[in-house]
Amino acid sequence: MEETRINLAIVIPAYEPDEKLIGLINDLNNELNDFTIVVVNDGSIKEESKKIFDEVKDMKNCHLISYDKNMGKGYALKEAFKYIKSLEQKYIIVTADSDGQHHPKDIKKVYDFYLKNQGMLVLGSRKFEGDVPKKSKFGNNVSRALTRIVFSERIYDTQTGLRAFSSDLIDFMLSIKGERYEYEINMISETIRAAIPIREVAIKTIYINENKGTHFRPVKDFLRITSCQIKYLIPILLCLIVNSIAFALLRFFFYKYLGIDGVYLVFVTLVSGFFTVLTGLIVDGLGICFGNRYILKRKDLLANYIIRFLIIVVMDIIFVELFARVFNFEQAYIPLAKILSNLCLAIITVTLNVVFCHKSKLYEGEE
Secondary structure (H helix, E strand, C coil), X not given: CCCCCCEEEEXXXXXXXXXXXXXXXXXXXXXXXXXXXXXXXXXXXCHHHHHHHHHHCCCCCEEEEEEXXXXXXXXXXXXXXXXXXXXXXXXXXXXXXXCCCCCHHHHHHHHHHHHHCCCCEEEEEECCCCCCCHHHHHHHHHHHHHHHHHHCEECCCCCCXXXXXXXXXXXXXXXXXXXXXXXXXXXXXXXXXXXXXXEEEEECCCCHHHHCCCCCCCCHHHHHHHXXXXXXXXXXXXXXXXXXXXXXXXXXXXXXXXXCCHHHHHHHHHHHHHHHHHHHHHHHHHCHHHCCCCHHHCHHHHHHHHHHHHHHHHHHHHHHXXXXXXCCCCHXXXXXXXXXXXXXXXXXXXXXXXXXXXXXXXXXXCC
């Protein structure tokens, strides 16, 4: 049976580009055959850049998308994805930057790897070796650490713009929020949450002129990116609040009307844990407050989710009972026992996420 051919579309968002964009397109045309380049003019206003785009639209294999106002990298990527979707053909989509950071051979390397490993998101990841601008290394290190803590996933380069995925995922990619640089970190976060595999391909670390040509705003965009990762902790915070309220109300009821001892304390902790699990399912199932809307759609995710919650409930019972015994079940210290239990659970959860995180294999060459 003849193998179904899959087209290649290379997406290059560009804002105020220079001659490096022309060079990249020429190199791609020399390196690859039978493909499409979708260049997005993200509201460039400089005359030099306009001349670049006038040249781009007449280049081989190029399609140019333009609009007047600068909307951000995430918006530009989505416009390209919408265009590719309108072609109604199956594509392997590779995104790349216009500023010379991605060598054509690395773009081809990511594409070739995806051909052999489809159904995933492939990242062209830098090792950050050699002379790397401090702000670039710092930003990526913080983002990597947050990805490890929040998602228990170790990724070498969370901020790479060189990525590959199938056009089957276009609707998924369009559903991801973010119009500027935060879109790319949201793409990784949502891919992890949806249990779509992520693989990484080692590429060259290229920074031209200390990366001074970048449009990345060190403070504003850094805060935007980190907040996009931290926000996924909100469902955990909501569950913790419900757990604490339920524990306080149930404890008050048992203490005032029935009296309380170790047995009642275990029961109160267990019931408050049940409300915590229920809250988690509602938040995630409805996708509110950044809950994981994919949980209820996949049995494997749901099973792991419930098991993890039940383990936490059991550990909560153990810790509350332990600290209550330390305080001899003195009523004034029971809230402190609960606080210490929650603190221990938070520390253990973060530690387990960091220590036992899934480590992405960095593909170097031929497998």
